[in-house]
Amino acid sequence: MLVAAGWFAYHEFGTQPWKSYQSDFRGAYAQYLRHEIARRSADEQEIYATSKYQTLNASLEGQSARDTQAKGDQFSKISLPAGLRPNLK
Numbered sequence: 001m002l003v004a005a006g007w008f009a010y011h012e013f014g015t016q017p018w019k020s021y022q023s024d025f026r027g028a029y030a031q032y033l034r035h036e037i038a039r040r041s042a043d044e045q046e047i048y049a050t051s052k053y054q055t056l057n058a059s060l061e062g063q064s065a066r067d068t069q070a071k072g073d074q075f076s077k078i079s080l081p082a083g084l085r086p087n088l089k
Contacts, residue, residue, distance in 0.1 A: 047053055
């Protein structure tokens, strides 16, 4: 049992140099991702501020309201018992 524990410790901590590379990579990649997230967030806010985006977003919001009304109209045409009717208002 003691030999197995010794072999495990040697194998786990002595023969696997890639663990330090993995740790270094994890830190470097996390720093890179934080930088990219900040950069992309700034790009995203820049796009949101454009007039073209504002126009498209307004038209989509209007379309969503029309879709909701159309669904409500479809449900109102169906005759259901009072307890099963959806409350869309």
